[in-house]
Amino acid sequence: AQTVTQSQPEMSVQEAETVTLSCTYDTSENNYYLFWYKQPPSRQMILVIRQEAYKQQNATENRFSVNFQKAAKSFSLKISDSQLGDTAMYFCAFMNSGNTPLVFGKGTRLSVIA
Amino acid sequence: GAGVSQSPSNKVTEKGKDVELRCDPISGHTALYWYRQSLGQGLEFLIYFQGNSAPDKSGLPSDRFSAERTGGSVSTLTIQRTQQEDSAVYLCASSSRGPLGDEQFFGPGTRLTVL
Numbered sequence: 093a094q095t096v097t098q099s100q101p102e103m104s105v106q107e108a109e110t111v112t113l114s115c116t117y118d119t120s121e122n123n124y125y126l127f128w129y130k131q132p133p134s135r136q137m138i139l140v141i142r143q144e145a146y147k148q149q150n151a152t153e154n155r156f157s158v159n160f161q162k163a164a165k166s167f168s169l170k171i172s173d174s175q176l177g178d179t180a181m182y183f184c185a186f187m188n189s190g191n192t193p194l195v196f197g198k199g200t201r202l203s204v205i206a
Numbered sequence: 207g208a209g210v211s212q213s214p215s216n217k218v219t220e221k222g223k224d225v226e227l228r229c230d231p232i233s234g235h236t237a238l239y240w241y242r243q244s245l246g247q248g249l250e251f252l253i254y255f256q257g258n259s260a261p262d263k264s265g266l267p268s269d270r271f272s273a274e275r276t277g278g279s280v281s282t283l284t285i286q287r288t289q290q291e292d293s294a295v296y297l298c299a300s301s302s303r304g305p306l307g308d309e310q311f312f313g314p315g316t317r318l319t320v321l
Contacts, residue, residue, distance in 0.1 A: 125308050137312035183248055187308055191237045191301055196248035
């Protein structure tokens, strides 16, 4: 069974600074998908960024980028120019193939401080 | 179009009562998922529907939990004889096949409190 580990229960960052959230996973599959979801206090899960395992290039979405190390089974999220609205729980998730259930880590609570 | 909707937003019930939680997926999405998020935990998979195939019930924690999906659209998660450990946020998500078929869109969740 796949597992996802987020080793940082809580993190904080100053506004406008950069922060990196860690995620490692365990799988014997070669093709899979990885995701970072954001969950603000509203409870709404919002997709931040996704990475297909067959793509070597790291995904980037505006201020959000990932460092995908397939051999090390690592998938960290970097948030640049942190904003107060980035304050939320961040979940790393693994999907074995298209349209199958996600496996989530326990989350990292990020606080952006003014 | 509209996103995934769930009702009720909050539900408080007494131990031993049955509850029904509803999920309306995005129109046309063939896959529907139920997850449970307990306090301070990540999301735990419960059950998954894909088109007309038999649902994957491997995540249901006990036989008190069941779900159905009528007409390939709306889904209802039923918890019988609720226990205090059932208190959690229940999240529903849907997705569709296609180039972006692996993105799951989540509803706002139902917070269930069992007294």
